[in-house]
Amino acid sequence: MNEDNNITNGDSINIKSENNESKFTKKNIIFASIIVLVAIIGGIFILKWYLYSLNHVYTEDAEVDGHIYAISSMVPGNIQSIYVHKNEYLKKGKLIAVINQSAYLPEMLQAKANYDLAKEKLFNAGGSIGNFAGNAFNNYYLDKFNLKKTASSLSAAKLTYKLDKRNYSRGLKLLSKEFITKEQFDTLKTSYLVARQNYFVALNSYKAAKRSYVNAQYAKSIITAQKYTTVKPLEAAIKVAKSAYKSAKANYLNTFIKSPVNGVVSEKMSYLGEYITPGTPIIMINNLKKVWITANVKETLVANIKKGDPxxxxxxxxxxxxxxxxxxxxxxxxxxxxxxxxxxxxSGTYTKVTHRLPVRIKIINDKNHILKPGMMVEVSIKTTK
Structure with missing residues (x-):
């Protein structure tokens, strides 16, 4: 009986051992199969990523970029009014704020009055000088013309006088030799005397015309002198007054702060009643219609990136x-x-690192302008190689 029991127990132990070995083998096969499957999937993924990386550049170091405008005042003063709110959309030219004008408006009005007064002084001085100058210049050109005319008449009378004088001298010689009659000589003498008289008359007319012309020149020089002693200083005063008026007007107009671009108020930096100086931001504006992606790509990968790559x-x-x-x-x-x-x-030590170059990317399908500056993005660029 004992031997039979021992045999039975031995057989049961062997059966259990065989079952355990069978289960262990199945577990190993399943585990090995899972490892192989994971290795295959990983290999496929790695191969696919490798093939993808041959003509693609990928980076997570990228963000949405855009121009952010700091709107400030060009003149100092207290903020009298603010007409915009945060996240409000502004159109170019919209009034944003007004600086207190208690100093700038009177300054502009006073400068305008000074400018008008300077112009009036020049007008009055120019009127009196203009009347005198009109007569003086008129006389100058008339006397100049008359001088030329009398000079021409003097030249003709002088030529006639010389010819008649020569004929008279020759007539005396011919009369002494009785080659001409007394009547012929008297005719030559009369012509000579008339020509001499005409010559002296023309000479006196020329001298009188020259004196008048010299006087007209003097009057003209007085006008020129008055222009430099009276008109020129007044013209210089007008330029100074005009410049002061333009400066005062610009300061006054600069108290009205307007939006230079279309955009959204992203932040208010100053508030009602606050004293600000030129350059102090009042609000920040960003234009959501003009944003782009800045992708920082490793310098080892940018060689294949070209303009126009998708x-x-x-x-x-x-x-x-x-x-x-x-x-x-x-x-x-x-x-x-x-x-x-x-x-x-x-210090002398050196560790080579890979730097990054910024790549600008234009967004072509954000019609609703939902991308905001500062958002982090992931970028994949398809290259030609």
Whole structure:
């Protein structure tokens, strides 16, 4: 009986051992199969990513960029009124705020009065000088013309006088030799005397015309002198007054602060009643219609990126939504050059690092302008190689 029991117990132990070995083998096969399957899937993923990376550049170091305008005053003073609110959309030219005008308006009005007075003084001086100048210049040109006319008459009378004088002298000789009659000689003598008289009359007329012309020249020179002693200083005073008026008017107009662009008020920096100086921001404006992507790409990957390459953009704020863009340009300077702490190490030690270059990407399918400056994005650029 004992032997039979021992045999039975031994057989049961062997059966259990075989079952355990069978279960262990199945577990190993399943585990090994899972490992192989994971390795295959991982290999496929790695191969796919490798093939993808051959003609794509991917980076998570990217964000939405845009111009943010700091709107400030050009003149100092207390803020009298503010007409905008945060997140309000503004059109170009909309009135944002007004600086207290208690000093600027009277200054402009006084400058305008000074400018008008300077113009009036010049007008009055110019009127009196103008009347005198009109007569003087009129006499000058008349006397000049008369001088030329009398000079021409004198030349003709002088020529006639010389000819008649020569004929008279020859007549005396001919009369003494009785080659001409007394009547013929008297005719020559009469012509000579008339020509001499005409010559002296013309000479006196010329001298009188010359004296008148000299006097007219003097009067003209007085006008020129008055122009420099009276008119020129008044003209200079007008220029000074006009410049002061323009400056005062510009200061007054600068108390009205208007939006230079279309955009949204992203932040209010100053408030009603606050005293501000030129350059102190009142509000910040950003234009959502003019945003782009700045992707910082490793310098080892930018060689294949060209202008016009397509890009796919994903944003955490809008999961499942794909934005498209095109490369506008690759930056000419790495981002480290604009860092507050320079990367140059003067101690002598050196560690080579990979810098990044900014790549600007234009967004082409954000018609509703939902992308805001500062949003972090992921970018994949399809390259030609």
């Amino acid at each position: 890009a796919v953009i994903t944003v955490d704020s809008f999961p499942g939504r794909i934005f498209k863009g095109i490369v506008k340009f690759v930056g000419s300077v790495t981002t480290s050059k604009f860092a507050l702490i320079p990367t140059n190490n003067p």
